[in-house]
Amino acid sequence: MDNVKKRAAELLKSEAVKVVIGYTMGTNGKPRAAFIQNAEDVDSLIFNAQCVQNLAVYLSKAEIKQLGKPAIVAPLNVLRAIIQLASEMQIQENELIVLGVSPDGELIDFQNFSAIEKYLEDFNMEVDAKEKETLEKISSMSLEERWKFWNEELAECFKCYACRAACPMCYCHKCAVEQNKPQWIPVAAHRLGNLEWHIMRAMHLAGRCVNCDACHEACPKGINLNFLTKLMLNDAQEEFGYTGVTLKEGNLLSTFKTNDQENFIQ
Amino acid sequence: MNEFEPKIVAFVCNWCTYAGADLTGTSRIKYATNVKIVRFPCTGRIDFMLLLKAFSEGADGIIISGCHPNDCHYTSGNFHARRRWVMFRSLLDFMGIDVRRIQFSWVSAAEGAKWAEIVNSTVETVRELGPYSDYQKVADFLKTEVENG
């Protein structure tokens, strides 16, 4: 982490960046986001396994953009989000400096986004074995059980949209759930409103989700909504050979292959 | 008591399946009255949210149909749609929504007879499955007391 701090201080001193987005120790022993604007403050930067919030979410925030050019402390999840955001034209290479951090907190220098993309190739973005087990467990339930399971799970949702707010890929200024001509999804947090919201969220993240679990971490009700996006990720890999984020334009659902499987189509 | 008559809505593309269903008519091939067709320019246009809306509005089954692969009037709308369906179908299934109630098909403008077969077989499948009351109950919040959080 020392190298990260050193680098952050240099960047701030040289005014190469105006703000360093990183993790610092918050209250109750939990890490939180820090927006460091003075080189003297870089010592408060930390990195550990508890740093699970995806900081890339701040790259799309107008209030943070106003601070000036940022550098961002970027573990794997943040790196993936950066690449996905770049492929969706949300960030430009010259608009930020990426301070990559390895799982043990070492600084990884990235000259450009392509270097990040290349680095990410070594980390397969897939649903881990334990999560796969959960997916399979749910899939192996009967239809009625699955229906009951998700109805109970989603009954907890009161639509605070913390999942959306915490997701680096939910950068839309006006979410589909807020579109009211027509009102696609009931605003209310009743069963239908919740069901449709979570189906839509998962569909909108299909092929875009960076599997960071920030949504789940953010949920005040602990809903396993990340398993919906994990299913989408798993499907994308199994059905379409999706390998993870790339700088390539277009994504899983805006592209196709003429031989995509279609055994369910009559 | 009357036998259960499923409500089926069909989302079809204008160029192949709608024309195919026209041909069914021109050929005077009979099929079940249960289906109501909604015309879209292309299967690529069919928003997955509309399927959910149809279920919440009381549809017991849904038919989605368009041009065969490579035959799309717009070249690739059906390919995009197909990818979306793969994901959507899997998601619904995972959440316990009965995907047997959604019949995906390719029906060309020349396949009037196939259209009749698709309708009849879907009606039969859904008739056996019964009314989709599971979903309709979720959507029935307005008729019953809203649950307290």
Next chain:
Amino acid sequence: MSRIGVFVCHCGENISATVDVEKVAQAAAGFDDVVHSVDYKYMCSDPGQTLIKQAIKEHNLTGVVVAACSPRMHEPTFRKACAEAGLNGYMCEMTNLREHCSWVHDRTEETTEKAIDLVRMLVEKVKNNKPLEPILVPITKTALVIGGGIAGIQTSLDIANCGHKVILVEKEPSIGGHMSQLSETFPTLDCSQCILTPRMVEVAQHPNIELITYAELDSLEGYIGNFKAKIRKKAKSVDHSVCTGCGDCWGKCPSKKIPSEFNAGLGSRTAIYVPFPQAVPNKPVIDKSNCNYYQKGKCKICEKFCKPGAIRFDQEDEIVEAEVGAVVVTTGFDVVKPEFFPEYGYGKYKDVITGLQFERLASASGPTLGEIRRPSDEKVPEKVVFIACAGSRDPAKGINYCSKICCMYTAKHAMLYQHKVHTGKSFVFYMDIRAAGKNYDEFVRRAIEEDKVNYIRGRVSTVYEKDGKLIVKGADTLMNGEPIEIEADMVVLASAGISNPGSEELAQKLHVSYDRYKFFAEAHPKLKPVETNTAGIFLAGACQAPKDIPETVGMASGAASKVAALFSQPELKREPLIAVVNRQMPPVFSSCVGCFLCETACPYNAIGREEIKDRNGNVIKTLARVNEGLCQGCGTCVAFCRTKSIDIQGFSNEQMYSEVMALLND
């Protein structure tokens, strides 16, 4: 507040025999915002349309639902009627009570209930319709004609004679197509080449026609009035600007045993060749697959003997680009291949030939110079059996249709044989004689009555060789199915006409539909026979279905007149059923976040980028923007857009949503 009028059509009895139309109209009158609802015998008739126009004025209607036949049929009719009454045409919707209801159901209460539901759905949709204005697009007044047979020739000449430029692309080294292979033509027995070759020459010399032979369409992009075609000019290995067509090269070419395509395999040609003496252009190409130099690396004899030095072994395929406003597909047809008839021994016995091969035997320019000599031993056959419907009308073989021209050309063949071999005996096995056409039936009668051709109604079950004779076994169904066995010297099959190989691929390049037999599909079987479903692309000739020469020429002129009509206007009015990106007041500008995933999803590259700038020129936001000229209105982007920022006019989110939400029957 909407004021909707509902107009329920009886369609004579087509709808009213099954659907209780009065009940539908009454039920519709009860729907919210429906202020006027009536039924009428023929809504599309003049009085029917007047009914709608009057109601629009009297009831101040803001929307109209016509419950009648398929909108694919009459939507333009009723939209026009509404527009004439001062209601924007796009405020009119149709619901299909005929093809989708009355014709497919019995007269039951459910059928009427369904009709009511269908009307309700469209009433809800039309409430969300918006008035739209047509889009004007410029037109490139050059036509691309693909295929240089008689259809392509006629189309090209007609368009060119209207003063428009034509690019005629032919995949073979010469134009002429199947017609150039024919001996005489029915029902007049005038020489095919005599009537065709002047037109071929006219094409070559016409100042408005650019002829590109030995070339194929590589790709077609764009839309009506504004296509971009890429044409692959296959390497001819001969520089035609230098070549004089003297013929020294093909005279010296050592590869002489190549079956001649022009002679349907009955004669041979060289590797450097012109397909036939009257070819246009009358200059050779090298068939690389049969050339010693290309295959074995040694030869170049043609180069040695070419005085002008026109041989270019290093020539490569060239792609030329052309901007065209319309495309006419005239790629013709093919006949079924030998393996199709194992029971007739085609391919196994040399003297079982196709009708097209017989044409070459009978042709003065053919391998026998017009004498009927059988391929095996060049003897004049004494007994010839003609088998009609060889493949056609045979569901077991997968060809359900009638090839249409075989009855006539079989009669012609038998007649020509009788004229040339006076002692010969000819037999025709047929299923039915289809000779509908001016002077057609008289022609067949002539064959039977004057030329004494023996017509036997029945199918041939098998043909086999025995002692140098072809034994044709069949049955005469007019004689109670009595078995018939004929010892023939030659058998001629009236082989089914099929779509050209590669037609499926071409259709996909052109984005036009095709039928189950891979013939190109017309936009409407009766009313739009030369149009395709893709605006600006037309059809003529046997690429649409087998047809004879007069019909082909008529269709070609029809297609040409469609192109000429299109080119007669300075701009084309397009239907405004295209996608639009929403715009709002600053500081929002649009709910589009500029992810541009729609850009990759769009099949037409119709989505571009628009930068919103502040007064100082700084970019505030980059939004998606739809190119009105390129967008075809498929709506793939609409279903794809997460923020619902892009919508399609005519099938908008609000319209489709309302239509679906009206499903509920309460």
Next chain:
Amino acid sequence: MTIEKYLVKKASLSTLFDKIKASGKTIKAPVKKRHTTDFAAVGSLDETTDDYITTAQSAKSAVFPRVEKLFGYVKSKNGVELVDYDLSTIPETVLWGVRPCDAAGFDPLNAIFNWDINDVIFSTRLARTTIVGFACAKADSSCFCTSVGGNPGSTAGSDLLFTKLSNGDYLAEIITEKGKAIQALAPELFEAAPSEEKEQNLATVEQKFTREEIKAKAEQYFESDVWKEQAQRCISCGTCAFVCPTCACFDIQDEGHGKHGQRIRIWDSCGFSLFTQHTSGHNPRETQGRRWRQRVMHKFSYMPDRQSVYGCVGCGRCSRACPADMNLLEHLQQIVKL
């Protein structure tokens, strides 16, 4: 009425619970759900838990549900017929296991809903709700009830308050007539008051400031950058508002279904960026800093000014639930030090 004190034996609690149940009342109490401890309708004491500092959500949904029907309507050709909400469907409810901070939250809610016009539906729900409080023996670093006028054993807002004694029995304090009515269901279980001091069984929550100090400072530093700085890491979700016992912002929606429909009231949050966005696109609270300031100002300045009640009870839920660690106590301490 003056508070009456009794002893309720540990073993009697379950009997009392059953008696309440038997009286036909709905009982909502904290239960361990799949992921959180929250209030839910229960049938017996066994289903409930007492192992919580606070529930994830406050108890406010008993009187202010997250989705609530206001009235129904039926459309016809002739117009729209309104159908009043049937108040008789609101059940008599006992909220069991409410912490004193939560109990204190009903007063500010009532002040908002009945500020100028009497909200009949809310008032009916409140009138049919009996609050059985349980004093806090535990607290965590997010708790600050003592800084906003409360304390771990406060009786304010409860109808009946239990405090667990060292031997496991309970001190029962009957505060209101509604509490008295609960006692009346099983008077035999309410024995003579214990001698043990209540205070020694309560959690300790250090007082850090007073509400009045916050009010003064917040108003004084309205234009300060502190709001913007504090809100930097806020991600604009609605979690804080939705777990808050006193947040009362709501949205009104009409949900139609064919000819039928109803007008509903659902939770909303001033933290959402669209909360104040006008149709024109203009947003008077354009940045999160302003929205955050609004949240604090509303609770500590506008409410005491308008409704004479503070809008924060110091339960600390918002701090615990915030995905970005927007810790209210920390922020209030910063403000007070300005």
